[in-house]
Amino acid sequence: MSGQSWREKVPQAGPSLNCTINDEQVELKVDPSKRLLSVLREDLQLTGTKRSCEIGRCGACMVLMDGNPVNACLTMAYQCSGKHITTIEGLDRGGLHPVQQAFLEEGGYQCGYCTPGMIVSVTALLTDNPSPTAAEVEEALSGNLCRCTGYGGILRAVQRAIDMGRGE
Incomplete structure (x- = not known):
């Protein structure tokens, strides 16, 4: 093994990650195995x-990649190259996003830990389908778990x- 440990052979930094995160161009050196x-x-x-x-399984890490909800814990950084990523922070454009406002007004949270993922998933749903059925809402939230609220x-x-x- 030529005297080198396996740790010395692991790259310390990978290729550049170029993507857009919350409407800002990002270039980072990342380890190829980083999520x-x-x-x-x-x-x-x-x-x-x-x-x-x-x-x-829980959806707490949900972000939008090119407008589609994805689990950030399962997405490797290199898969984001050239993509547009939107996090919960990116939904705020000088004021609360309407979905954030609705969660606030209706008490759609308790401990709040799942709330960012829920809001991201609902935002994706309503962007694609502004008038979903109850079944479509249930399907869209099926990847998000809440252990506190009972979902009401x-x-x-x-x-x-x-x-x-709808302007109501």
Whole structure:
């Protein structure tokens, strides 16, 4: 093994990651095995995206990639090259996003840990389908788990966001 340990052979920094995060062009040197969740939280200090299960089952780390919801814990940083990533922080454009406002008004949170992922998922749904059925809402939120609320406030918040989109 020529005297080198395996650790010395592991690249310390990978290729450049070029992507857009929350409408800002980002170029970072990243380890090829780094996950998007770690890039967001550790490298960019965007801590609204939450770390929880780290196996894609809870949705706390949900972000939008080119408008589609993805689990940041399952997305490798190199997969983001050339993509547009939007985190919960990126939804705020000088004021609360309508979905954020609806969650606030309807109490669609309790401890708040799942809330960023829920809001990102609902935003993706309402962007694609401004008037979803109850079944479509349930399907859109099926990748997001809440252990505190019982979902009543969350579902009221989704309905409020739908109504706000209609101007009601």
